[in-house]
Amino acid sequence: MQLSSTLSRRLEELPPPPGPIGMYVCGPTVYARAHIGNARPYVLACWYKRWLRERGYEVTLVHNITDVNDKIYEAAPGASAARAAEATEWYLEDVGRFGLDEVDHYPRVTDLMDEIIEFIVELIDRGFAYEVEGDVYFRVARMEEYGRLSGQRPSEVEEQEPNPLKEDPRDFALWKANKPDEDTAWDVPWGRGRPGWHIECSAMAEKLLGPAFEIHGGGLDLVFPHHENELAQSRARGHEFARIWMHNGMLRFTGEKMSKSVGNVATIAEVLDEWGPETTLVFFLTARWSSPIDYSDETMAAARARADGLREIFRNPSEPAADGAWERFQSTLDDDFNTPDALALLHEWRDHELVRRALDVFGLAALAREDEAPSAVHELARRRQEAREGRDFAEADRLRAEIETAGWDVRDDPDGYRLVPRR
Numbered sequence: 229m230q231l232s233s234t235l236s237r238r239l240e241e242l243p244p245p246p247g248p249i250g251m252y253v254c255g256p257t258v259y260a261r262a263h264i265g266n267a268r269p270y271v272l273a274c275w276y277k278r279w280l281r282e283r284g285y286e287v288t289l290v291h292n293i294t295d296v297n298d299k300i301y302e303a304a305p306g307a308s309a310a311r312a313a314e315a316t317e318w319y320l321e322d323v324g325r326f327g328l329d330e331v332d333h334y335p336r337v338t339d340l341m342d343e344i345i346e347f348i349v350e351l352i353d354r355g356f357a358y359e360v361e362g363d364v365y366f367r368v369a370r371m372e373e374y375g376r377l378s379g380q381r382p383s384e385v386e387e388q389e390p391n392p393l394k395e396d397p398r399d400f401a402l403w404k405a406n407k408p409d410e411d412t413a414w415d416v417p418w419g420r421g422r423p424g425w426h427i428e429c430s431a432m433a434e435k436l437l438g439p440a441f442e443i444h445g446g447g448l449d450l451v452f453p454h455h456e457n458e459l460a461q462s463r464a465r466g467h468e469f470a471r472i473w474m475h476n477g478m479l480r481f482t483g484e485k486m487s488k489s490v491g492n493v494a495t496i497a498e499v500l501d502e503w504g505p506e507t508t509l510v511f512f513l514t515a516r517w518s519s520p521i522d523y524s525d526e527t528m529a530a531a532r533a534r535a536d537g538l539r540e541i542f543r544n545p546s547e548p549a550a551d552g553a554w555e556r557f558q559s560t561l562d563d564d565f566n567t568p569d570a571l572a573l574l575h576e577w578r579d580h581e582l583v584r585r586a587l588d589v590f591g592l593a594a595l596a597r598e599d600e601a602p603s604a605v606h607e608l609a610r611r612r613q614e615a616r617e618g619r620d621f622a623e624a625d626r627l628r629a630e631i632e633t634a635g636w637d638v639r640d641d642p643d644g645y646r647l648v649p650r651r
């Protein structure tokens with residue numbers, strides 16, 4: 229089992245099954261309905277966990293909810309906690325519609341405040357952090373390997389969170405003193421305030437997965453500063469933290485990266501309303517997880533056609549797959565989780581049992597429902613009906629045999645006939 233890692237910039241081998249494999253994937257900041265780009269890391273993480281389980285691993289998946297953040301204060305002045313709670317429900321409802329449901333823990337910042345504060349106190353004690361007027365900053369100069377994840381030389385790291393009182397422009401906030409327009413705050417030995425964004429993920433990942441775990445995921449836009457800072461915080465504590473960093477490519481809206489500052493945005497709920505979960509999941513399968521993916525009416529229509537092509541397999545008789553078909557599928561996914569090639573293999577197969585098993589990995593079992601006969605079979609049934617009405621029973625029997633050969637039983641009922649799959 230191999231997975232490419234941003235940190236080592238090469239393929240990394242996973243330990244032999246059963247692992248265990250700890251997986252942490254950064255989740256949303258909850259202040260509005262999440263856009264479809266947010267669904268990509270979620271879907272990828274759920275799929276990968278399902279695949280690891282298929283391959284004999286024990287996996288724990290953690291996906292955090294950022295419920296204290298500048299964006300929430302801005303979106304709901306004076307009511308940030310209520311908005312965060314509401315938007316958390318929206319997110320869980322929206323991603324729940326994919327039917328993948330593999331997340332073991334959805335930790336929230338507000339539930340782990342003690343662990344976050346303890347973490348910061350330890351970094352101050354170890355000389356990796358310092359307090360300035362109620363803020364606490366991480367001392368980047370103390371961390372020799374800083375910049376390795378994002379491929380920056382330590383001397384060239386760009387400035388973060390400008391504040392003239394910092395020791396070094398590169399230093400980033402672990403804790404922010406309370407400001408008048410912020411309606412939530414927690415007491416700490418150096419005053420009152422709330423955590424910075426990066427420290428929460430270090431604290432949550434270590435709390436739920438331990439000081440060293442296998443896989444850390446998230447969008448490519450999180451490499452710097454968010455993940456560089458997470459890694460620095462945990463390494464400063466003497467912990468290995470994540471070994472493999474799995475960054476998914478961005479979802480682009482008609483060629484442009486989607487973001488709320490650009491007008492073109494579709495929420496997860498809107499996309500699922502319009503296209504349904506099966507088409508949306510097939511759409512995500514069509515690109516390598518590490519590559520960008522383009523969302524447009526054209527790419528979604530193409531995904532819908534592919535989903536229909538997979539459904540069509542079950543409207544026709546099953547044919548045994550060639551020897552080694554499942555092994556080829558396995559090695560395609562074992563090799564850096566290559567879903568486009570795995571999807572191409574599925575389109576070649578006609579073996580119902582095998583296709584159903586593969587679709588189930590991606591939460592696409594609904595495509596395998598054998599409830600609709602192909603139009604050619606409906607045509608045979610219609611001709612049989614005519615033959616019966618004309619009392620040509622020999623022709624009717626011949627057509628029934630042809631329908632059965634196609635994998636269907638024709639049942640006569642008072643309104644005409646009904647086609648059911650032969651099992």
Ligand SMILES: [Zn+2]
Nearest residue numbers: 254255429454
């Ligand atoms: Zn994070």
